[in-house]
Amino acid sequence: MVYSDTIVAMATAPGKGAIAVIRISGTDAIDIAHKCFQPKKSKDIRKQKSHTIHLGHIISEGRVLDEVLVSIFKGPNSYTGENVVEISCHGSPYIQQQILQLFMSSGCRMAAPGEFTLRAFLNGKMDLSQAEAVADLIASDSKASHEVAIQQMRGGFSHEIQKLREELLNFASLIELELDFSQEDVEFADRTQFSELLTRISDVLKRLIDSFALGNVIKNGIPIAIVGKPNVGKSTLLNALLNEERAIVSNIPGTTRDTVEDQITIEGINFRFIDTAGIRETRDEVEQIGIERTFDKIEKAKLVLFLFDGIEIDLSELKKINEKFPEKEVLPICNKVDLLTKDQKFELQNRVTDLIFLSAKEKVGVAELEQKLTSLVVSGGLDGDGTIVTNSRHYQALVRALEEIQKVKEGMDLGISSDLMAIDIRQALFHLGEITGSVTTDDLLGNIFSNFCIGK
Ligand code: GDP
Secondary structure (H helix, E strand, O other), X not given: OOOOOEEEEEOXXXXXXXXXXXXXXXXXXXXXXXXXXXXXXXXXXXXXXXXXXXXXXXXXXXXXXXXXXXXXXXXXXXXXXXXXXXXXXXXXXXHHHHXXXXXXXXXXXXXXXXXXXXXXXXXXXXXXXXXXXXXXXXXXXXXXXXXXXXXXXXXXXXXXXXXXXXXXXXXXXXXXXXXXXXXXXXXXXXXXXXXXXXXXXXXXXXXXXXXXXXXXXXXXXXXXEEEOOOOOOHHHHHHHHHHHXXXXXXXXXXXXXXXXXXEEEEOOEEEEEEEOOOOOOOOOHHHHHHHHHHHHHHHHOOEEEEEEEOOOOOOHHHHHHHHHOOOOOEEXXXXXXXXXXXXXXHHHHHHOOOOEEOEOOOOEOHXXXXXXXXXXXXXXXXXXXXXXXXXXXXXXXXXXXXXXXXXXXXXXXXXXXHHHHHHHHHXXXXXXXXXXXXXXXXXXXXXXXXXXXXXX
């Protein structure tokens, strides 16, 4: 798939702004820009060096459209690897449209979504997972999701996968060579070394597969269920968390009227707080449905905040949650501590292990709670070796590659013939290659890049 045409698109968001950037890429990018652009100092932009900026006018049918800055990047030293021109014009939607149209009538084609990055990939400027990270980077809305995207864009785990894949490829060729000498019973591939390599590959794959759960959670927000009877202070606590951070709040209406989600960013980590209806015993059918839903939310939550009133103490629900979800991390929180005496506090502390005291109203203990929440994420691996898979396509390819590697391992233990082993190795190579883009299909590329915005 080699592109010969020159594409154009807005690189900045649609609408009015101080400045807008129009991007052109392709063999003829600089020649086409030359036709539409009149530099202030009469110079020929085709003869200018790469990575230079030029002031001048965009001229359409003899009329000045705008005063602009034109940046020139000559291939292969550009984002796409092709000749690239970026025009910084004034941000009026009218000017933007006029310039776009001018370039289209001068020989450019409107770019498809993600086509600039697709070209960068096809020209070897980045591998596939790096290209995908560009989309994640643009979409990142918190410190944590940004860090994951940046790390991946700079190579991330794809370098590691690439290296292991090359080693495996080496063995594959040795084993396939054995097939040519099948009469002679020779082994070119050292089975001990091969077995070691397979173990190394599976370890890496397993680690990456495990990181997906955390990665996904970071990308979409860590779900936290708040459970507590009416009036214990759940809304007050949410408000306290919101005020503390002055975060952007999105009220995502739950699928039902009894669950509401608030997204709050604490220390750059997104949390999704899910306010639930309690789980008190009931015969009422409607309430019973609400309770089932609460259980469902608890099931899906990474952490449960169990909130109770320090004056009207009722811990029956806490007991029930612990029984039903023995593996779940539940933080017991006693609210309205401002109303408690020292003795009452002391007594409660002895009754409930790891109890957190809070006054949502007086904002006492809120900062400590926040710290507890963020440390939970960090200890969960965020500050580990930092390799986190967030992309479900990578995840699926990793899982499939691991399956194939395990098949090879089992086959080797059973002493299967080289020809059968070679087939499984080829499969594993294929799935590993899918991640970095060493093997691609048009369908796969179409799928990935169509999710990009136009102009990227
Ligand atoms: P929810 O039904 O669990 O969401 O409870 P609310 O947040 O609506 O709070 C119920 C009542 O308890 C309100 O009148 C709050 O002002 C009060 N309240 C909440 N937190 C505290 C607290 O820490 N101390 C005191 N004294 N009152 C509180």
